[in-house]
Amino acid sequence: MVSKEFIKSLNDKYNIKFNNLELLEEAFTHSSYANEHPEGARDYEKLEFLGDAVLELAISDYLYRHFPNLNEGELTRMRSNIVRTEGFSEFAIECGFQNEINLGKGEEKAGARHRKTLLEDVFEAFNGALFLDQGMKKVQYFLHMTVYPLIDQGEFDDSRDYKTDLQELLQKDGPVDIEYVTVSESQLPSHFVVELHINGEVKSKGEGHNKKAAEQQAAKNALAELE
Amino acid sequence: MVSKEFIKSLNDKYNIKFNNLELLEEAFTHSSYANEHPEGARDYEKLEFLGDAVLELAISDYLYRHFPNLNEGELTRMRSNIVRTEGFSEFAIECGFQNEINLGKGEEKAGARHRKTLLEDVFEAFNGALFLDQGMKKVQYFLHMTVYPLIDQGEFDDSRDYKTDLQELLQKDGPVDIEYVTVSESQLPSHFVVELHINGEVKSKGEGHNKKAAEQQAAKNALAELE
Structure with missing residues (x-):
């Protein structure tokens, strides 16, 4: 009941x-x-x-x-x-x-x-x-x-791959170290927070219902600043 | 326009x-x-x-x-x-x-x-x-x-196969000649009329938007009488 x-x-x-x-x-x-x-x-x-x-x-x-x-x-x-x-x-x-x-x-x-x-x-x-x-x-x-x-929030919008776009933008003048670090992770409801590190420094953060979504958001935030 | x-x-x-x-x-x-x-x-x-x-x-x-x-x-x-x-x-x-x-x-x-x-x-x-x-x-x-x-009208209801049910009912005591004859057919909109012949005699009629639907309806009508 x-x-x-x-x-x-x-x-x-x-x-x-x-x-x-x-x-x-x-x-x-x-x-x-x-x-x-x-x-x-x-x-x-x-x-x-x-x-x-x-x-x-x-x-x-x-x-x-x-x-x-x-x-x-x-x-x-x-x-x-x-x-x-x-x-x-x-x-x-x-x-x-x-x-x-x-x-x-x-x-x-x-x-x-x-x-x-x-x-x-x-x-x-x-x-x-x-x-x-x-x-x-x-x-x-x-x-x-x-x-x-x-x-x-664009969680279901796969028309743009922000991670790939960011990588292309950053590496157009040579190699850059790009790393996505999961800093928090919970289940029920599932929620992920990741940090985007560029050459070892925190560039942006992203949140999402799974790791992929959180990484995309971190990349999107970084792109918003760079573009 | x-x-x-x-x-x-x-x-x-x-x-x-x-x-x-x-x-x-x-x-x-x-x-x-x-x-x-x-x-x-x-x-x-x-x-x-x-x-x-x-x-x-x-x-x-x-x-x-x-x-x-x-x-x-x-x-x-x-x-x-x-x-x-x-x-x-x-x-x-x-x-x-x-x-x-x-x-x-x-x-x-x-x-x-x-x-x-x-x-x-x-x-x-x-x-x-x-x-x-x-x-x-x-x-x-x-x-x-x-x-x-x-x-x-049951045009989209394929849960029962009337033709098979009719055949099983009619042939349970031996072979019977069952034939579906298309007596009218038009396009745009498509409309079919078939007659069901049992041992050469007209038993029932059926109409539908295609031949299969018309045959199913003829079988359904015959079953309604026989069952």
Whole structure:
């Protein structure tokens, strides 16, 4: 059962209050739990089916309106980076979904609660439930506090490789020593901080949900100064 | 340019009146035309990007609500039959889109106006434009007059193979001669009528947008009588 603390935190953090709490419960119920409780528990798979399409449209709409200068190919690539990455699992953790999942005993033992694909599914199912309960506007409101800020930060934009660009710029007059040093690293939610050292001196910092993203950001920051 | 007759027919047939006619124009402009008119024509590709997601959600939502007894796998298969078939091109033709497409001269000569993939793209772009102009409710209203009736008729439901079921039922006591005869066939929009002959006698009829669908329907009709 979804905890009272979680219901309160959804309200406090995201201003979300479900009218139909059964939908919320369903979004957090894995099939292994439903199989052990045949008297009524419904698993999240149908909500995931719907939530997948809800996220696809919400994100497409956001990209279409906020990146008017990108062409169709660039928009499609960014959308696919967002919906096909493991990113959704990190949002699920950030939103506190992980502890609320109803799992069967076997799957619990097998560590399913920490499985990225399962966390992604739950994130989709939650958005499907929110869409049914309160419509697209509320889904977009929720995404404005979770997914969209990372889009704005360029986390899913692979159209430019800042590390390569920086390297080319720095080394055009001869060899330069470039090193990315991870100075902080945490999980759940995963967060990395790296420093960019040029010839042994700290040039810039970067943060991100994985090492690659943090390094790209450090390179981007350095380029902003140099270009 | 989109014709006045078409704008009138959208209003008469579907009760659709665009606030922003530039969006409608964009939805019908192929890149080959835009390339020949660099002074301002925008091609439909970005609207197609958006329309793809609009249709995915509209259809997912419809399936979720109208087929409560299907499981997630069946819903997913049906959704994919609808959005991945050439069906959209036939809807485009039925809605009179074909004559309105702005094409470059070379593509016109090459017969692009009759290319199924191009017609599908235009159908997606039109729904993207309608979504931007008037929101999801209007898109669903439009689909209620075009796509949803065919869903209700089972055109995209491949969960049961009626031809095989009929054959097994008829031949359980020995060989029976089963033949499907196409009695009418038209293109643009494509429409097939077949008769099912059992031991040389007409047993049932079926209609559909292709031969396979028409045969399935004939078998389904025969089964309804026999079972």
